Amino acid sequence: MAVYHCPDCGREIYFKGVCYYCRMKAAQERYRTMSGEEVARTVREIIDGIETIQEWDKAYKDFRGLLSCRDIDTEAIAEAAFAKKIYYPPTLYRDASASVRDAMIRLLEQPDCGDAGHLLMCLARIGDGTAVEAIKKFEADPLPWREKLYWSPSQYLMCGDLCLDGDGKTVRLAYEQCYALLPGAEQDADGAVTVASPRDDVCPQCGCKLVDILTLDGRDERLSFLGLEGRLRIPICPNCATLCEKSVVRYTPDGDSSAELIEAFVDENYIGEAQYAELTNTSLVLAGEASPPYFQFCPEDVFTIGGRPEWVQDPQYEDCPDCGRKMKLLAQMSWNTVMDYTEGSLFMQICTDCRVVVLVHQQT
Ligand SMILES: [Zn+2]
Ligand SMILES: [Zn+2]
Ligand SMILES: [Zn+2]
Numbered sequence: 001m002a003v004y005h006c007p008d009c010g011r012e013i014y015f016k017g018v019c020y021y022c023r024m025k026a027a028q029e030r031y032r033t034m035s036g037e038e039v040a041r042t043v044r045e046i047i048d049g050i051e052t053i054q055e056w057d058k059a060y061k062d063f064r065g066l067l068s069c070r071d072i073d074t075e076a077i078a079e080a081a082f083a084k085k086i087y088y089p090p091t092l093y094r095d096a097s098a099s100v101r102d103a104m105i106r107l108l109e110q111p112d113c114g115d116a117g118h119l120l121m122c123l124a125r126i127g128d129g130t131a132v133e134a135i136k137k138f139e140a141d142p143l144p145w146r147e148k149l150y151w152s153p154s155q156y157l158m159c160g161d162l163c164l165d166g167d168g169k170t171v172r173l174a175y176e177q178c179y180a181l182l183p184g185a186e187q188d189a190d191g192a193v194t195v196a197s198p199r200d201d202v203c204p205q206c207g208c209k210l211v212d213i214l215t216l217d218g219r220d221e222r223l224s225f226l227g228l229e230g231r232l233r234i235p236i237c238p239n240c241a242t243l244c245e246k247s248v249v250r251y252t253p254d255g256d257s258s259a260e261l262i263e264a265f266v267d268e269n270y271i272g273e274a275q276y277a278e279l280t281n282t283s284l285v286l287a288g289e290a291s292p293p294y295f296q297f298c299p300e301d302v303f304t305i306g307g308r309p310e311w312v313q314d315p316q317y318e319d320c321p322d323c324g325r326k327m328k329l330l331a332q333m334s335w336n337t338v339m340d341y342t343e344g345s346l347f348m349q350i351c352t353d354c355r356v357v358v359l360v361h362q363q364t
Contacts, residue, residue, distance in 0.1 A: 013340060014278060020301075020340045021183035027299035031069035039070055047080040054088060064297045067091060071292035087118035090125040090159055091297065101126050105134045109143070116145040120153055124160030132162065132170050158315035161308055163326045173317050174329045176293045177225040178307025181337070184285035192220035193286040193305065196238075196279050196338050203237035205244075205261055206269040210235050211280060212257075213338075213359075214331060214348065216305070222286060225306060226330065227352050231255040234348060234357055238279055239271045240264050241346060242335070242361045248321055249357040275339060282338045301334030301345075312345055312362035322354035330357065 003012055006019035013019045018026075034042065042062050049059035066072045078096035082103065086092070093100070104119050113119065120138075123131040138146070138153040146153070157163050161174035181193060199210040213236045218228025234249050235257055241247055245263035271279075284303060295302060296310040309315075309332050318327045327349035335342035344363030350356070 014274065015341065020336055024298070024300035024302065027065075028069055031065040031299075034070070039066060039072065042066060043072060043076065046077055050077070050080045050086060051084055053081070053086060053092070061299060063092070065299050067094075067294045068292060068297040068299075069295075071294070085115075087115055087122055090118070090121040091294070093122040093125050096122070096126050098130070101128070101131055105130075108134070108138060108145075111144045113143070113145045117149055117156075120156035121159040124157045124162060127157075127160035127162055132157065136164070136168065158317050161329070163317065165325070171326065172328075173326055174308045175225055175306035178291045178293050178295050179222055179305045180287045180291045180295055181284035181303040181305070182287050184283055189283075189285050190220075192217050192223060193284070195284045195303070196282045198276075198280040199235060203240055203261075203269075205264045206237065206239050206267055208237050208239040208269040208271050209276060210237055210259070213238070213241075213333070213346070220286070222290070223305065226350075229253040232357075233257045234359070235259040236359060237261065238276070239269050240266075241359060242344065242363070246318065247359040249359070251355050251357065253355075279339050284337065296332055301336040303331070303333045303337040305331045307332070309347060310345075311347075312364055316347065316360055316362065318349050318358045318360060320351035320354055320356055321358065322356055323351060325351065327351050327356075327358055
């Protein structure tokens with residue numbers, strides 16, 4: 001495999017062009033360095049261009065950039081989108097006003113509502129007590145539009161990272177605290193997080209050497225929101241993790257872990273030595289400062305601990321294999337952040353009561 005150097009940072013890479021780290025930095029820089037005035041002007045431009053939001057072009061990119069890097073208040077954007085009957089993407093409605101929320105509920109109260117699916121997603125994204133109560137009511141007394149939906153109304157709560165427990169109480173499935181893993185040199189590493197450390201054991205399915213894709217030190221102040229007892233190691237087979245239904249990791253308070261593949265699709269190892277070397281040479285370190293909760297919606301792929309997920313496909317919160325309750329999002333890793341030009345994301349979900357992590361891969 002030929003080795004090249006990134007023209008911006010000099011890092012060794014395996015293709016000609018700017019490396020992932022530099023692409024990510026450049027994309028975020030634009031939004032991070034905007035003055036307050038520029039942010040306000042860009043929000044006005046998003047509002048003026050709201051009818052183009054689904055073209056995934058300027059308005060959409062600016063919206064994501066400002067949501068992820070600047071945590072903007074979306075109330076005025078929600079107002080503009082609602083006035084034009086635009087109900088997608090639901091993140092537009094994160095900070096929608098009570099009047100927009102109530103108007104959405106009234107639309108859903110019409111038996112023949114044609115946008116029920118999208119409206120339920122938006123209500124879930126608003127996710128306040130009134131929105132959740134309305135969704136519960138639509139679940140208990142279904143209207144004719146229910147027939148046309150794949151999910152029941154309460155399942156849409158997952159679009160807002162919520163679910164209901166057995167008593168009908170709201171449970172949050174994602175953390176508001178969010179820390180990005182950023183490119184760093186070895187000397188920056190403080191041991192709070194390590195990514196893709198090589199292991200000696202091999203996958204029984206395909207023979208590929210395993211990696212601890214993520215090792216977290218729960219005693220680090222920044223990670224205290226996770227409620228971990230100590231060090232958590234998450235071993236995966238880098239080959240099978242994308243080629244199976246899911247991986248299940250069980251861990252102990254003293255830092256031991258074991259991994260199990262559920263329904264592997266292949267037994268061939270596609271990860272060559274060079275790719276394994278690239279993966280295990282990943283140098284990501286835990287950011288010193290927290291990022292906004294929607295940092296996954298960045299213009300470039302990122303690796304985050306906590307925060308809100310950006311699903312590649314439908315929301316896929318897993319049931320804990322031991323207690324059956326919905327698991328919580330621990331981390332989302334774009335494969336691109338550890339192996340350049342790979343696709344999809346790995347969603348790591350945790351049940352700290354049962355000490356289980358489940359990993360699911362999603363790809364377009
Ligand atoms: Zn670079
Ligand atoms: Zn494997
Ligand atoms: Zn559990």
